[in-house]
Amino acid sequence: MAKLITLFKLLPKAHQIALAILAIFTSLILMFPSEDAQASKQTSMEPSAKLESHTRYQVPLAFRSPSAPETSAKSDNSEDQTTLPTADDEAFSAHLSSLSSGSKTDQIIDRIDGELKAQQKALKEAAELENQVEYYEVTKGDTLGGLFNRAGLTAKDVYDITRLPLAKKNLLKIIPGEEIAISKNAQGELTELSYRMDKISTLVITKANDKYKETVNKKSLETRQSFITAKIKSNFWSAAADAGLSANHIMQLANIFGWDIDFALDIRKNDHFSLIFEQEYADGQFIRTGNILAAEFVNQGERYTAIRYKDGQYYSETGNSMRKAFLRSPVDFKYVSSNFNPRRLHPVTGQVKAHRGVDYVAAIGTPIKAAGGGKVIESSYNQYNGNYVFIKHNDTYTTKYLHLTKRSVKRGDTVKQGQIIGTLGRTGRVTGAHLHYEFIVNGVHRNPRTIDLPKSLPINRSEKAKFDGLSKQLMAQLKSNQAQQVASN
Template identity: 35%
Template sequence: MKYILYLLILVLGFSCQQEKSEKVAKIAVKKEPIVKEYGFIFNDFTVVQDTLESGDTFSTILEGYTLPDSLKLFDITEKVKDSFNIKNIRAGKEFITFSDKKNKKNLKAFVYVQDKTSYLVVDLRDSIKVEIKKRPTILKRRTIAAELDGSLSETLSRNGVSAALANELAQIYKYSIDFFKLKKGDKFAVTIQEKYFENGEYLGVDKVEASYFEYKGKKIYAFPYKLNENQKRVEYYDEKASGAKSMFLKAPLDYFKLTSKFTARRFHPVQFKWKAHNGTDYAAPHGTPIKTTASGVVEATGYTSGNGNFVKVKHNSKYSTQYLHMSKILVRRGQSVTQGQIIGKVGSTGLATGPHVCYRFWKNGVQVDPLRMKLPSSEPMTKKQKEKYLATIAPLKKELDDTTAKTFKE
């Protein structure tokens, strides 16, 4: 019995010792995590991550290392110049050096981080290779619905969305919503694409796909859309295909003093006689930029003794506008212009007593007063364009409405 007990103790002791040995072995073979960034596996190099200080240059950083055989500092800097202006290296920016695992001074590669998304790579392993690369990003899509509680930016932040989206939404709705009059409890929903680095770092909103705001008891939708492939910028339209912005700006100047309105009888300050004034005068300092109030094609430019330097823009088959007394014309006949584009500068050429622009407006070939007209919200879509647009936004609108109903249990 004693022998059996002794044998059992030996077996248990050996088993425990073996288990400890296996644990030690497992700990011993545990590998360090693989770190891969900027196109390099950090584990394969001696890596130094540092920040540029005042006075640092590309050359002074490399002078502290041994370069691969046959490579000279001059050759490297000349190669870099072909892709990147090394004078743009700035203090405070991050840089990374990759050198030999055994010989820490033997430089293999250099990375200069320009900003969050782009970086310069100088690879010296085989020959001199210089590239400007982008950190890979991913897009994630989601729809949120919320009630205003505080400012729009604060409400977005509480929902985990970049507060910068508030400014973008304000621009989208600037023709239809006074954001200073939004109040607590007003609802909104937005479908967005958000950008992230592969490591999960949030970079903000990349794109707005659809949105609505509840304003004065009404839902105001906005969907970005291009009517044709040649259109450079998207425009925003509602659920009925009406434009979110006005087709015409209220005035051709940002800052002005309205000095003379459209009237059938006005005493002309230069000719000293009563006559019709078929335009609206906006006084402003000499050289003030003049903007076209709507997109279109420049129909005419030139000079007459009465109008001075002028530009006339045809917007469509119904509407045209003209801008008189310019000091300088900045467009040419036949040129396409977009709403808000600067087409000239305020002057006092022609029959004018001081610097101003006389703004003239035609509807169906007849001069009218734009201040008294109900102008269209935007260029209307054709029947075919409208059908395609409505089919495109249908799933986006449903997604907004479904998210809203679920969030507020409507």
């Protein structure tokens, strides 16, 4: 019933009046008690008795690709009034006659039906004349003046409208392919203009008493949760993309676990991951990706979990911060070539000295990030290292970056974690472009990919109970979705 009412509100005035009249007659007919009417009344009561309002029902998350959002079947697009079916009238008369079939009221109904049809037709024609919406597409080289001219409007209309601040900002910058909807009254004067500013906002300009007024209609956003799970066959990116994860979410996921897992070098076949994430929709139309709420990543048999808390930070399911003093990798995995091939561990042959670092093979120019915050103690060039940067993080930790094409920090600079310090190159004694990265703990070279890194603070004690509740709920959701996925395979 509620749906019917909303649908009703969406109809043009003329339809509303016609439908109201129809409704009155329909209820009149229903007053003659026929068996059919009673039976349907009873069955229609049942579902509302089963589902209680103000009760949260568990609805399983959908296994569905986010890149191909389903288009909503119901026509709840309030801006799309013109696309509403015009066969309504016929459908309702058919409904009317089916209700009355076989009854004595046949003749009366027929007469009323005919009168109604004529009335509807007149109303519809009047409405069309009065407020006809026409759509004008912006063509190449078009100006608002040109478009208004095509729409039969005047230069004064352009002038008046562009005195409104939002109209000035938006309508003077129209680009080919965009559309402006214009409604005029019977005298051919502009009554309403609408222009889609973005996927959710429409600028509406109305004219009343010779004055223009502008408003912005915003569609309400609806956040949906989705679940994806995938096993890695060749590389992380394609496994995630094949499972339907957007590029944005793939990078988010790599960043969340990037403190624990070196996505450039440590991903192996059969690693797997699952996540619950949000997507925003308006009128059933996909608008943008939202946050990852919970995730699990199993890398070389090691399981990592992440829960997003309301502070916007990620914590492991037990409440430890995901964030660490050092990034596992100073190069984004998406740049690193063959990030999956385990034979690629020492790609630079001809190295005489013992290899004391990690090599990342990527294109020249790939940005290199400071693995942690600290002070630049060297930024220079020599024939072995090529362009190099050393960063001292504290008395314990130092990191070194060799063979850069370009250095973007100087000795003495303070750098933040993740700050770009230069670009990958093939300077110095090398046979191919790569970054040579060293991680030194108390003067000793250590493997940055496996070393235990200092953790930052866990979730605040006062928030711990709340966090645990959320973590349990999301982890249970993740597990039940994983189980469903396995069952459906």
